[in-house]
Amino acid sequence: MxxxxxxxxxxxxxxxxxxxxxxxxxxxxxxxxxxxxxxxxxxxxxxxxxxxxxxxxxxxxxxxxxxxxxxxxxxxxxxxxxxxxxxxxxxxxxxxxxxxxxxxxxxxxxxxxxxxxxxxxxxxxxxxxxxxxxxxxxxxxxxxxxxxxxxxxxxxxxxxxxxxxxxxxxxxxxxxxxxxxxxxxxxxxxxxxxxxAAADRIEIEIRGKGGHGGMPHKTVDAICVGAELISSLQNIVSRNISPVDAVVISIGEFESGSAHNIIAEEARLTGTVRSLSEATREKLPELIENKVASVCNSAGAEYSFEYHHGCPxxxxxxxxxxxxxxxxxxxxxxxxxxxxxxxxxxxxxxxxxxxxxxxxxxxxxxxxxxxxxxxxxxxxxxxxxxxxxxxxxxxxxxxxxxxxxxx
Ligand SMILES: [Zn+2]
Ligand SMILES: [Zn+2]
The missing domain is CATH 3.40.630.10 (Zn peptidases)
Structure with missing residues (x-):
């Protein structure tokens, strides 16, 4: 040198x-x-x-x-x-x-x-x-x-x-x-x-339809939608990203519900999204939002989604x-x-x-x-x-x- x-x-x-x-x-x-x-x-x-x-x-x-x-x-x-x-x-x-x-x-x-x-x-x-x-x-x-x-x-x-x-x-x-x-x-x-890694943050709000815990068919259960979403998000990592390219999606907060016999109307989830290449990182907001949309739509829930870019x-x-x-x-x-x-x-x-x-x-x-x-x-x-x-x-x-x- x-x-x-x-x-x-x-x-x-x-x-x-x-x-x-x-x-x-x-x-x-x-x-x-x-x-x-x-x-x-x-x-x-x-x-x-x-x-x-x-x-x-x-x-x-x-x-x-x-x-x-x-x-x-x-x-x-x-x-x-x-x-x-x-x-x-x-x-x-x-x-x-x-x-x-x-x-x-x-x-x-x-x-x-x-x-x-x-x-x-x-x-x-x-x-x-x-x-x-x-x-x-x-x-x-x-x-x-x-x-x-x-x-x-x-x-x-x-x-x-x-x-x-x-x-x-x-x-x-x-x-x-x-x-x-x-x-x-x-x-x-x-x-x-x-x-x-690049460290980004996501915030998701799910709006369902609350009701009686014994009559779920008359509700849209925000907790169920949130739970399904948490596991579906991992499919992005395992199915949409190359197995040799590292991505982490971790939900760190899941807030919902008020009593054992009430079906929750709303749920709020936040999480961290980590990636090691800017090219992969660029794809993540859309992949995640699509997943949120499809899980919420199929359950009849509404949602809001925010993707906050952190450090590269x-x-x-x-x-x-x-x-x-x-x-x-x-x-x-x-x-x-x-x-x-x-x-x-x-x-x-x-x-x-x-x-x-x-x-x-x-x-x-x-x-x-x-x-x-x-x-x-x-x-x-x-x-x-x-x-x-x-x-x-x-x-x-x-x-x-x-x-x-x-x-
Ligand atoms: Zn430190
Ligand atoms: Zn330090």
Whole structure:
């Protein structure tokens, strides 16, 4: 790979500096962990990021996509390109059960997905790159994004112009820590192409005709129609979609009925629809609505149907990922860099950024049973192995440094 083999000395230098920064990265992470905020309004989190960027001498602007923060490191060189490092900022509405001196001080909120670590790794990379700015051959945009868990933040930042506002973003990199892809602590996971699913939402209302539980022939039973619909929807997955193309339709809510002897007039169903290719995704609204229509029509029920598009499929760009893998092998050692064998059907709104520019989203394992950091994401006991967070900063900054040097 062009430029990587002749940059080994610089990579080693960045790696060593990242290791030296480990204590600060952990301190930042613990601060974020202590004061978690959820959704689009993250005033304390944004302030802390802005303050730290300014302390490093980095230009920073907040209020992008409501609470998003953008930092800019300006490098040298003509016809500069700009690489963005993206970190999500939001926590979850969950009561932390860990007993740590940096446990959540915000009752009922917790960083249980590791976004606290993402922000700390990005601040680490910011510090490393700012120190090297005289040698940087382009600009680095630090994109701190709110509202990942509700899949609104990336879209909101894009609508506020984060991609085009100068310097316009030419490539982007991001990561998720934890054990999402079975990675052990210190392992790095990559995958070219689809890594995470498009996640859409459906809402269905069925209107039948209520009546006496003992006289069903005089009614249109909304519960029966709903039940038939739930199983019919699975026929879409098994009969209309190629067996080697993954789709999930899960009904998560089914509300209906008021008493044991009354036939329900109405039912309301909501569900999630996941897919791994945009071509398949395009077909799903019509396939699902046809199924709803045919089940309701044959029973004599009326319906309303809404299909809400969520985040798109997260597609990692092949060339950029190849380039990232080379760097990761150099930084972490080839044995620590693992290909993620299959995508997951979870969604991640980093996908909006990757729809616009090339880049990659990688996994950094932080799961170590001996340290008690192997609880699943969104568990009240979730925690991360802090000893490997410097690696995230090293990977972000090396990828930025070398990509800007060669593009
Ligand atoms: Zn999460
Ligand atoms: Zn997450």
């Amino acid at each position: 062009q430029g990587i083999s002749d940059s080994k000395a610089e990579m080693k230098r960045i790696k060593n500096k990242a290791k030296e920064l480990s204590e600060s990265i952990v301190e930042w992470r613990r601060h974020f962990h202590k004061y978690p905020e959820t959704g689009r309004k993250l005033p304390k989190t944004a302030d802390y990021i802005e303050k730290n960027l300014r302390n490093m001498g980095i230009e920073a602007e907040s209020g992008i996509g409501e609470s998003g923060v953008c930092g800019i490191i300006r490098g040298k060189g003509e016809q500069k390109k700009c690489l963005a490092i993206r970190a999500d900022m939001d926590a979850l509405a969950l009561k932390e059960k860990n007993k740590l001196d940096y446990s959540s001080r915000h009752e009922g909120k917790m960083h249980a997905c590791g976004h606290d670590a993402h922000m700390a790794m990005a601040l680490g990379a910011a510090s490393l790159l700012q120190d090297m700015r005289e040698e940087l051959k382009g600009d680095v945009k630090l994109v701190f994004q709110p509202a990942e868990e509700i899949v609104e933040g990336a879209k909101a930042m894009i609508e506020d112009g984060i991609m085009e506002s100068p310097p316009a973003i030419d490539a982007i990199i991001g990561a998720h820590i934890g054990n999402l892809w079975g990675l052990e602590s210190g392992e790095i996971g990559y995958r070219k192409g689809a890594l995470m 499929v997260l597609n990692n760009h092949t060339e950029f990922t190849d380039y990232f893998v080379e760097i990761a092998r150099e930084i972490a050692g080839a044995d620590k860099v693992k290909e993620i064998s299959s995508p997951t059907m979870a969604g991640e709104d980093m996908s909006y950024f990757l729809q616009k520019v090339p880049g990659t989203f990688f996994g950094l394992g932080t799961s170590d049973p001996d340290k008690g950091t192997d609880y699943p994401h969104h568990s009240p006991f979730f925690n991360v192995d802090e000893d490997v967070l410097w690696l995230g900063s090293a990977l972000f900054s090396t990828a930025a440094y070398i990509w800007l040097k060669n593009n």
